[in-house]
Each structure stands twice: as C-alpha cells, then as structure tokens.
Amino acid sequence: MLKSEEDRLYKSEDYINKLRYIAKHTHYQNRASVNEETVTIFSLSELRSLTYSNELRSLEFDTVFLGDFVEGRFPENYRPDPLLPENPYRNEEEQLYDSRFIFYRLLKSFRERLYLLVPQREREAELIPSPFLGQLKAITSVETIEVVNPERGSVPGFLSTYGNHVWTTETPFDGTFPVNLMNMRSLIKHVVKVEKSREKTHKHLVYEGVLTPETLSPESRAGLEERRQRTYSVTELETYAKCPFQYFVNNVLRFRVEEEETEDELSNRRRGSLLHEVLFEFYNNRRENPRVGRGFEEARQQLDEILDAKSEEHRNQRTENPIGENNIFWETDVEKLRVALHKWLEAERNYDLPVTPHYFEASFGQDQESKDPELGCTTPISIGEVRMKGKIDRIDIGNGAFNVIDYKTGSSTIRMPEILSGRSLQLSIYLQIAKQLLANNGITDLEAASGLYHKIRLDQCTVELGIGTEFLNGEAFKNYNGTDWKSVSSRSGQLLDDEIFEDRLVRVSGYVQQYVDSISKGNFPLITRVKTFVSPKDESETGDCVESNEIPEGYGFVESEVDGHKPLAPSNKTEPCNYCVYKRICRVGAIAEVSQSDD
Structure with missing residues (x-):
C-alpha cells in the first residue's frame, strides 16, 4: 500500500493510520501462531483504557515504539473542562500520576527493545523531550540514536537532495537518474530556476508577477x-x-470563486444587498419628505413592509438551494436585520442638522439606467484620465455642502492610514465624482463636506466619519455613537484642515x-x-x-x-x-x- 504511493508526502497522522491498518490486517508466522497478531498500534487513549482494565499487563512485545515522546504530548497538557470539572481528572497532579502509571506499564511490556521517538521540531517550532525521559535516564541507561538524514533512501529524500544540488551548482549533474523518476528531473530544474529567480537573481520576472x-x-x-x-x-x-x-x-x-449559498441563513453578500434595496425603496418613496422626525411610526411601518416584500423576493431567488416558507433560520436573520433597521431609523429621527437625504443609489458609467433619475448617468466619470463606474448609496445636502454616505453591515472601521495606503479609495473618489455629478445637473455651489459610513448592525447602529473637512464639522455632519449625535473629535485622524482635505x-x-x-x-x-x-x-x-x-x-x-x-x-x-x-x-x-x- 505504501509502496504504490511512494511519490507522495503524507502528514504523520496519515502515515500512522496506514501502519495501524497494516498491523491490524497482517499476521506473521514467527513464534506466534497463525492467528495471533504480533504488531499492534495503540493510541494514547487506548493505552489508558488498557492500563486500567489490566489488559496491558498481559501484553508483551519484542519491540515497543513510543511515538511523540515530547512535552505536551506524553504526558499531555492538563486542560480542565469547565463543563465537566471532575472528568477525567480533578487536577493536573492526578493527570500526571495517570500518565506516569501508563509509562510504567509500557516499560514492562517489551522484551528486547523500547524506542522512545522524540521529534525535534514541528514546522518552525522546536519541541522539548518528555520530562519522563530525564527521570528515566536517572535510574537506567538510555542509548541515544541520532538520525542524521531521516529521508535518506526515500523518494522525497532523493528529490530533495537533487534539488539542493541543482540550486547550488552552476552546471547540474545530468548522468544516471532513476528511471521511475526521470520525468521529475526537468520539473526540479524548473522549480529551482523559479525559486532562485524569486529569491536571488530576478532573471525571470514573470514568476514575480511582472509581465515584461x-x-x-x-x-x-x-x-x-x-x-x-x-x-x-x-x-x-x-x-x-x-x-x-x-x-x-x-x-x-x-x-471566479462563487459564494455558494448552501445555508438557510442570509449570506453576508445577500444581507448587504437586501439592506441597500430596502433603504433605497424607503427613501425613493419619501423623496418629497425624506426626514423621519414627524410621522415616525408611519415611517417604521413603511420600512417593515418594504423589508417583508424585499426579503420574500430574495428568498424566492434561491433556486439552487431553495428556502421554504416559515424557515426559522431565514426568518431569524430577517428579524435581526429589522431590529438593526429600527435602530438606524431612530438615529435618523434624532438627527438635528438641516442636512437631508437627497439622492439615492446614484449610479454612473453603468449600462443600466440609474435608480436615481435626477443625478445618475450612464456616462463614466473621469478621475484624471481614468474612466470610473459605480454607485453612490446616498448623498445628503444642506448648509451649502454635501455628504457622501456609504451603508455597511460589517464592523470594520476604515482609518486614515487605509486611505493613504490606497486600500480605501471609495469615499475620497466618490466625493469627487459626486461633485461632478452635481455640476452636470447645474449644482455648483455646494462644497464637499465629508464621506460617512452608516453602520447598520444588530448590536449597534453608528455613523462614523471616513474623511471630512474640519470647517464643516458639526455644521454639515456629525458622528453617531449609538445613542447621541456629536461633532467629530479632532483627535479622530479622519478630520482634516480644509487645505489638507483637498490635498x-x-x-x-x-x-x-x-x-x-x-x-x-x-x-x-x-x-x-x-x-x-x-x-x-x-x-x-x-x-x-x-x-x-x-x-x-x-x-x-x-x-x-x-x-x-x-x-x-x-x-x-x-x-x-x-x-x-x-x-x-x-x-x-x-x-x-x-x-x-x-x-
């Protein structure tokens, strides 16, 4: 079994499982009878069971191998279980006593040789020999056998040695090569060439992602x-x-790696899509009166009705893994979103600045018509010489300024370092695009004030500044911490002097x-x-x-x-x-x- 797969590498646990299978199904005619197993592999839990049932006392082998003889594995680290405080051990001392008793039984189970296998490292971490090894050396002689090259004679060992030869030699040896590995020679040379280029010579930039x-x-x-x-x-x-x-x-x-919707819950992508659709529909129906201060209960009822209709549409869109009516997981996620939307609506109700939502899902540069008939356009908007497309969730206007709003359901916070490193372009670019869209509609007297994130979440609804000008802080925009609207702190790092803001x-x-x-x-x-x-x-x-x-x-x-x-x-x-x-x-x-x- 192992020979037919000798050109593959396995984890040690896979190797042990193969040995366990071989030992269980192979019988040797030596001093044992035909039906007696002379090779047996036990896990630590099996050894513990055999020790306390006294079966290990009656088992003897010519040779015994104890693997993973390192600290933390044998004896195992003590891990108390808060749910089962007295099972299997009441304290660390009791577990150590148990492990020492198992080791004692193992010492009495071999006739000729006992091999204690002490691996030196696991990946990059160095391993420490079991404390039982030092205690054993104190009472008897223990021979240490150093394994100079553990892969010597193996296929992986040969290939590794040849790879090192190719790496360190200008003209690699091209003489006799094992016939069954002949197809690996060119592959090894190619791999070494690529790795050497990536780490040292940089002769082959295509393997570093630079297409010359x-x-x-x-x-x-x-x-x-x-x-x-x-x-x-x-x-x-x-x-x-x-x-x-x-x-x-x-x-x-x-x-493309498509996100498969196999669960009954709302996926992150679908939750975000549903949220955007609900808020657009809500404001689109209230264009003449977008503020929700008065008529709050009516606004909440409208929001609930839109959520019910839109969530039903999304449920019916699941054709590959359909979700039935009254599915408790789906309904629970929808209700969570409802609670989050109610918190957001309460925040909108208490907003005290004369800045109101005005444009919603204003798209640009996209094939389909914009949902916002006033501001959106199908023509791309240029940033320098680059043509851009996209969609702005919301634009608020008031006090001679405008804010760009981005709705989010996640918890991550964008800070100024992400903007300066170029990893967060959205609000900075959308502020400039919004100004062009407004100018295209004859609105040229508004200043860009801020880019804001509206985080609509179950635990808390907040409004956070992504980037904004200090001059209009408290006049055109504020932060919302979940309970109160407040001017943005100058220590936030997101609030900038007017000149720096433009820069x-x-x-x-x-x-x-x-x-x-x-x-x-x-x-x-x-x-x-x-x-x-x-x-x-x-x-x-x-x-x-x-x-x-x-x-x-x-x-x-x-x-x-x-x-x-x-x-x-x-x-x-x-x-x-x-x-x-x-x-x-x-x-x-x-x-x-x-x-x-x-x-």
Whole structure:
C-alpha cells in the first residue's frame, strides 16, 4: 500500500493510520501462531483504557515504539473542562500520576527493545523531550540514536537532495537518474530556476508577477495596453491596491470563486444587498419628505413592509438551494436585520442638522439606467484620465455642502492610514465624482463636506466619519455613537484642515492613475514584493540581472507623504491575505520582500 504511493508526502497522522491498518490486517508466522497478531498500534487513549482494565499487563512485545515522546504530548497538557470539572481528572497532579502509571506499564511490556521517538521540531517550532525521559535516564541507561538524514533512501529524500544540488551548482549533474523518476528531473530544474529567480537573481520576472514585454505575445501586450481605456470600479482598484496578484487572477485571468449559498441563513453578500434595496425603496418613496422626525411610526411601518416584500423576493431567488416558507433560520436573520433597521431609523429621527437625504443609489458609467433619475448617468466619470463606474448609496445636502454616505453591515472601521495606503479609495473618489455629478445637473455651489459610513448592525447602529473637512464639522455632519449625535473629535485622524482635505482628495486621485498605469504595464506582483522590481536592461558585468531599488513611475510605495505622491506603505502588507482564496497558489508566506540568503 505504501509502496504504490511512494511519490507522495503524507502528514504523520496519515502515515500512522496506514501502519495501524497494516498491523491490524497482517499476521506473521514467527513464534506466534497463525492467528495471533504480533504488531499492534495503540493510541494514547487506548493505552489508558488498557492500563486500567489490566489488559496491558498481559501484553508483551519484542519491540515497543513510543511515538511523540515530547512535552505536551506524553504526558499531555492538563486542560480542565469547565463543563465537566471532575472528568477525567480533578487536577493536573492526578493527570500526571495517570500518565506516569501508563509509562510504567509500557516499560514492562517489551522484551528486547523500547524506542522512545522524540521529534525535534514541528514546522518552525522546536519541541522539548518528555520530562519522563530525564527521570528515566536517572535510574537506567538510555542509548541515544541520532538520525542524521531521516529521508535518506526515500523518494522525497532523493528529490530533495537533487534539488539542493541543482540550486547550488552552476552546471547540474545530468548522468544516471532513476528511471521511475526521470520525468521529475526537468520539473526540479524548473522549480529551482523559479525559486532562485524569486529569491536571488530576478532573471525571470514573470514568476514575480511582472509581465515584461518580451514574455508576452503581441496580442497580450495590446490587451494590457487597452486597459488604459477601460472603465474601472473603485472595488477593482482597491483590489489592485491590496494585492496586484489577486487583481490579476480576478480581473485579467477572470477566475471566479462563487459564494455558494448552501445555508438557510442570509449570506453576508445577500444581507448587504437586501439592506441597500430596502433603504433605497424607503427613501425613493419619501423623496418629497425624506426626514423621519414627524410621522415616525408611519415611517417604521413603511420600512417593515418594504423589508417583508424585499426579503420574500430574495428568498424566492434561491433556486439552487431553495428556502421554504416559515424557515426559522431565514426568518431569524430577517428579524435581526429589522431590529438593526429600527435602530438606524431612530438615529435618523434624532438627527438635528438641516442636512437631508437627497439622492439615492446614484449610479454612473453603468449600462443600466440609474435608480436615481435626477443625478445618475450612464456616462463614466473621469478621475484624471481614468474612466470610473459605480454607485453612490446616498448623498445628503444642506448648509451649502454635501455628504457622501456609504451603508455597511460589517464592523470594520476604515482609518486614515487605509486611505493613504490606497486600500480605501471609495469615499475620497466618490466625493469627487459626486461633485461632478452635481455640476452636470447645474449644482455648483455646494462644497464637499465629508464621506460617512452608516453602520447598520444588530448590536449597534453608528455613523462614523471616513474623511471630512474640519470647517464643516458639526455644521454639515456629525458622528453617531449609538445613542447621541456629536461633532467629530479632532483627535479622530479622519478630520482634516480644509487645505489638507483637498490635498488628500487629489492625492487619492493620483493613486487611481498610478494603478491603471501599472496594470497596463503588466505589474502584478505579490503585495510583499511591490518594491522588488528589476528592469530588463539592468545587468551586471557577468550578464546576470541584479536587483534595482528604482521603482518604475506610477508603481510602489513611499514611507511618508513628503517622499512623493505614491501610496504610503501599509503597516501590514499581508492583511488582505487572511481571507484570500488564492494564498496557497501565490505562496505569499514563502516569498518575503527582502530577498533570502543562503545562510
């Protein structure tokens, strides 16, 4: 069984399970009878059971192997159970006594040899031998056997040795090679070439996500260049900012990982979609009187009716995994959303500024007509030379200013560092687009005041400033903490002096152009390698490419705003990797921004 799969690697537990199966179904005709098993594998729980049933006392073997003889495994760490405080042990001392008794029984169960297997490390963590080993050495002699090369003679060991040879040798040996592994030789050479390029030489930039002209067909080069003329959404460019490689997979290769709705609850995507539809319908029916101060009960009834109708539409849209009527999980999620919407409505009721909701779901640059007939348009709006498309949830107007509102159901908070690093473009870009949309409709006397997040959640409804001008703080916008509306604190970091506010909007507009320039040039590196770039013409005297610290125009990070107009380097570059479905493909954890040495 193991021989037929010798070219594959398994976890140790898989290997043990195979050995257990072999031991259970194999009989040896030695000193034992034909029907007597002479190889047996026990788990620790089985040993404990055998010890206390006295069965282990009657079992003897020529050779006994005790695996995982390290601290925390044997004896196991004590983990009290708060639900079962006296099961299986009342305290750590009792568990240690039990483990010592099992070890004593094991010491009496072998005739010739006992092997205590002490692994040195688990991944990067070094392991500590079991404390029982020191106690055993104190009363008897224990021979230590060092395993110099645990993979020697194995297929993985041979391939690893040959890979090291290819890595360290300019001209690898091409002589005799095992016939059954002959097809692996070219693959190993290719893998080593790629890894050496990524870590040291940077000769093959295509494996670092940089598509240089000579690596592309004329059609592919033309396709990338045409991306300067396409229409972009903010979400697309934020994806590129967070990880160019993820953008490449999603938007250039057009891979898609669809979220399967297999559960009866509202998925995050559907919950957000339902919320937006309900709020649009609510305000669209109240365009003449959007404030909810008076007639609050009537407004809440309207909101409930819209939620019931829209949630029923969403339930009927589930055709692959349909949800039946009166499904308790679905209804519970809808009721949670209802409670959150009531909290949001209460906040709107207590809003005390003369700034009112005016435009709702104003889309631009999209094929379908905008839901907002006054402000929306199908023509893209340009930020610099980049054509943009999207949809603004809501625009409030009053006191000679306007606010851009974005509805959210999540708990994450966007801070100024995310804006400066280019990972959060939405509010800054939408403020500029909203001003253009208003100007297109003859409204030119309004100043951009703020971009606000309306967080509509079950636990608490809040309004948080994403970016705003200090001059209009308390006049055109406020924060809501769940109970009270208050002016934004100057210490928030989101509130800016008028001049700095305008500079930040201009700076973020520049990010948009830089991203599109980089996309059209074929720059799609891992986020951890954004600064590592080699120009094809940069060569050393030996003809090898050398790493260059010069970053091409429109590409890379700077450390502070005074260093240039590129995005600021994020403090945690790999944060977007936490929920990325491609992280096992890109191997971001194996490729750091600083090249690895051979030491």
